[in-house]
Amino acid sequence: MIDVFIVGAGPAGLSAANVCAKNGLKVKVVDEFMKAGGRLLGQLHEEPDGTWWNGIEEAKKLNDEAQQLKVEVDCGVSVYNIKKQNKSWKVYTTKGKFQTKALLLATGAAETAIPIPGWTLPGVMSIGAAQVMTNVHRVKVGDRGVVVGINILSAAITRELQLAGIEVSSMYLPGKNIATGDHGNPILTMKSMLKVASLAPSKLIRIGSKLMKSESLHPLALKFYPKSGIKVWGMPVHLRKAVIEIVGEKKVEGVRVAKVDLNGEPIVSTEEFIPVDFVCIAGGLYPLVELAAITGCPFQYVSELGGHVPVHSEKMKTPLEGLYVAGNITGIESAKVAMKQGTVAGYSVVQDLSNKKEAFQVQLKQAIQTVEETRNQAVIQFHPDIRTGRKKVYMSFKDKGLMKKRDFYGT
Amino acid sequence: MTNSRIVHHPILGRLQERGKIHFTFDDNEYIGYEGETIAAAMLANGERVLRSHEESGNLRGFYCNIGHCMECRVTVGNQKTVRACLSLIEEGMIVNSGKKLPTPFKKGETL
Amino acid sequence: MSDRKIIICRCEEVTLDQLVDTAESYRCSSRELKLRTRAGMGQCAGRTCRALVDEIVQKYTNEPTPHDIPLGYQAPIRPITFSLMGEKDHD
Numbered sequence: 146m147i148d149v150f151i152v153g154a155g156p157a158g159l160s161a162a163n164v165c166a167k168n169g170l171k172v173k174v175v176d177e178f179m180k181a182g183g184r185l186l187g188q189l190h191e192e193p194d195g196t197w198w199n200g201i202e203e204a205k206k207l208n209d210e211a212q213q214l215k216v217e218v219d220c221g222v223s224v225y226n227i228k229k230q231n232k233s234w235k236v237y238t239t240k241g242k243f244q245t246k247a248l249l250l251a252t253g254a255a256e257t258a259i260p261i262p263g264w265t266l267p268g269v270m271s272i273g274a275a276q277v278m279t280n281v282h283r284v285k286v287g288d289r290g291v292v293v294g295i296n297i298l299s300a301a302i303t304r305e306l307q308l309a310g311i312e313v314s315s316m317y318l319p320g321k322n323i324a325t326g327d328h329g330n331p332i333l334t335m336k337s338m339l340k341v342a343s344l345a346p347s348k349l350i351r352i353g354s355k356l357m358k359s360e361s362l363h364p365l366a367l368k369f370y371p372k373s374g375i376k377v378w379g380m381p382v383h384l385r386k387a388v389i390e391i392v393g394e395k396k397v398e399g400v401r402v403a404k405v406d407l408n409g410e411p412i413v414s415t416e417e418f419i420p421v422d423f424v425c426i427a428g429g430l431y432p433l434v435e436l437a438a439i440t441g442c443p444f445q446y447v448s449e450l451g452g453h454v455p456v457h458s459e460k461m462k463t464p465l466e467g468l469y470v471a472g473n474i475t476g477i478e479s480a481k482v483a484m485k486q487g488t489v490a491g492y493s494v495v496q497d498l499s500n501k502k503e504a505f506q507v508q509l510k511q512a513i514q515t516v517e518e519t520r521n522q523a524v525i526q527f528h529p530d531i532r533t534g535r536k537k538v539y540m541s542f543k544d545k546g547l548m549k550k551r552d553f554y555g556t
Numbered sequence: 557m558t559n560s561r562i563v564h565h566p567i568l569g570r571l572q573e574r575g576k577i578h579f580t581f582d583d584n585e586y587i588g589y590e591g592e593t594i595a596a597a598m599l600a601n602g603e604r605v606l607r608s609h610e611e612s613g614n615l616r617g618f619y620c621n622i623g624h625c626m627e628c629r630v631t632v633g634n635q636k637t638v639r640a641c642l643s644l645i646e647e648g649m650i651v652n653s654g655k656k657l658p659t660p661f662k663k664g665e666t667l
Numbered sequence: 668m669s670d671r672k673i674i675i676c677r678c679e680e681v682t683l684d685q686l687v688d689t690a691e692s693y694r695c696s697s698r699e700l701k702l703r704t705r706a707g708m709g710q711c712a713g714r715t716c717r718a719l720v721d722e723i724v725q726k727y728t729n730e731p732t733p734h735d736i737p738l739g740y741q742a743p744i745r746p747i748t749f750s751l752m753g754e755k756d757h758d
Contacts, residue, residue, distance in 0.1 A: 260683070274620050
């Protein structure tokens with residue numbers, strides 16, 4: 146029997162594993178990817194002081210510590226089922242079944258799609274796919290491409306592609322249709338970009354912030370939006386142009402781009418063809434909750450957190466006994482926050498499995514406080530109202546309390 | 557696309573030397589490097605197409621690159637539904653693309 | 668290419684117009700839309716398109732997003748071999 150089984154060797158999972166191992170628990174971590182680190186791998190941010198935060202190095206630190214602490218980290222393993230068995234959990238993996246007292250789900254996030262005509266062609270990929278191919282596998286995704294979808298994630302990754310010497314000709318909105326939702330709306334896109342103004346001292350932000358002080362100026366700002374786009378990190382960002390089709394016979398050969406009105410509707414006969422060999426689709430992230438869902442854990446829809454999240458407390462406990470969550474499965478935030486959440490989850494597990502429960506009160510409280518501090522210092526904020534979202538979930542947890550086993554598995 | 561491996565990187569540094577790996581994809585021979593996934597090695601060889609849609613025959617490549625979307629699934633040896641984005645190449649590996657399947661019971665289509 | 672021919676579910680190649688027409692006719696839940704069109708039923712189990720299917724349903728039902736996940740998840744959540752599936756639970 147394992148003390149704690151952790152699904153996901155990312156920032157949250159590894160941080161939790163290290164806390165548990167330090168406190169004498171037997172820990173096993175699995176991850177589908179061939180390397181530990183989760184989506185720390187590939188992230189590169191320039192800090193306000195000009196230094197680079199390298200996710201690969203951060204992942205290595207966490208993993209080295211895990212190795213020293215004799216945490217079993219097994220990569221290339223998928224979990225396909227979870228069942229509750231008496232007082233423990235049974236985890237079904239592609240490399241065997243495991244019985245564990247505590248189960249921590251740190252499965253991170255998945256990408257939301259933006260469907261546009263031609264998006265199934267080879268050469269079209271999610272923006273995250275391009276990040277992994279470029280920074281982790283070190284293979285160029287193409288010679289020249291475009292990014293469809295303008296948001297915090299796509300801006301950050303586009304910069305990474307440029308760092309690697311890949312030409313991104315422009316960032317565009319997606320052509321508007323029922324399923325592309327707000328991504329195709331110039332005004333909403335501009336608003337959401339301005340909320341993350343702290344990310345970059347770019348021209349977009351500077352010009353935008355001036356114009357954005359008054360709501361009534363939003364349409365005006367876009368009306369006079371430069372035809373050539375506004376350059377962010379040397380690359381044009383177009384809020385008044387949209388990719389309406391990706392074209393190619395056997396793979397991407399180019400995109401059809403049209404000017405759009407303030408509502409994102411294409412303006413007739415403004416089309417141009419731009420030859421590219423790759424296209425990145427950037428629809429943002431949503432918590433990857435599938436494993437939590439099959440445990441029977443209750444859920445809550447919280448738009449500030451990126452979608453449906455398993456109900457959980459500030460201590461990263463779910464209403465199901467022995468089931469914990471940490472990282473982006475609880476809501477979309479930066480990797481730094483995920484690490485701190487992992488520490489909280491780790492102490493929660495340690496406390497729950499300990500005979501002296503009071504012993505870990507201080508560490509747990511401290512760890513929770515650190516999450517809050519890290520959140521306040523975050524350079525990248527995925528959602529401006531993240532705190533409101535967090536509160537909603539903690540409230541639900543209080544309402545539900547620890548559910549009895551029979552509530553889920555009895556009848 | 558020529559030499560599409562990112563050997564030099566201003567922040568991540570130089571790509572370390574790795575051993576060559578020989579593998580085949582749909583009977584064509586390719587060379588990749590140790591530690592590369594099937595999807596990465598194929599892309600580095602300029603090949604974006606990894607399968608045809610079972611019903612329509614439309615071509616597909618990798619999409620999410622982290623095992624979620626299943627678009628890059630290939631056959632490795634006898635093993636079907638292998639995600640090219642999560643599977644490392646091995647010496648002598650035989651990879652085959654997913655092919656269009658016959659749909660004999662579909663209206664209007666003949667065998 | 669008309670917008671309505673856009674593929675929404677990549678696995679089963681279900682198009683926007685198929686989904687919209689079905690949602691319009693039946694004013695149904697995401698689950699029913701999935702069963703009627705096969706959107707979200709393919710190899711990826713809806714990981715790529717579930718948000719899009721939910722979005723289309725919402726447009727036609729005008730219901731707020733429910734707290735229960737509209738398109739449920741069933742084990743196995745990853746493709747596994749028959750031999751793995753057939754294994755008995757010994758322990």
